[in-house]
Amino acid sequence: MGLIQWTHLSHEKGPRSIKPHRDKYLLTSDHGLVIMAVTGRDTGQYECKLGDDTLCNYNVTVDSKTCNAPSENDYKKIYSDWCQEFEKYKLAMKAWQSKQA
Structure with a gap:
C-alpha cells in the first residue's frame, strides 16, 4: 500500500503537506x-x-469572529454528519485497495 498524504491548500500560503503533531x-x-x-x-x-x-477533499471555513462552540444538539448532528462522510472515505479507500490488489 502507498503512502497516504494530507495536504492543506490555503488562499494565503498555497499548498502545504500536513505532518502529524499531537x-x-x-x-x-x-x-x-x-x-x-x-x-x-x-x-x-x-x-x-x-x-x-x-x-477525498474537503473545504473548511473557519470564521473566527463568529465561531462559538456548538450546542449539544448541533454537536451531535455535526458528529453524525462527519461519521457518515468518514464511512464514505473508508469505502473509497477499500475500493482503491481492492483495485490495487
Missing part, C-alpha cells in the same frame, strides 16, 4: 485527519491522496 493534526487509525485548536488559518481545502489518486 497539538494540531492527528491521524486516525483509518488515516482520517483530525484538526485540533482550529483557527482562521485552518480555512482552506484539505485533500487526501494515496499516491497520485485523490481519495
Whole structure:
C-alpha cells in the first residue's frame, strides 16, 4: 500500500503537506485527519491522496469572529454528519485497495 498524504491548500500560503503533531493534526487509525485548536488559518481545502489518486477533499471555513462552540444538539448532528462522510472515505479507500490488489 502507498503512502497516504494530507495536504492543506490555503488562499494565503498555497499548498502545504500536513505532518502529524499531537497539538494540531492527528491521524486516525483509518488515516482520517483530525484538526485540533482550529483557527482562521485552518480555512482552506484539505485533500487526501494515496499516491497520485485523490481519495477525498474537503473545504473548511473557519470564521473566527463568529465561531462559538456548538450546542449539544448541533454537536451531535455535526458528529453524525462527519461519521457518515468518514464511512464514505473508508469505502473509497477499500475500493482503491481492492483495485490495487
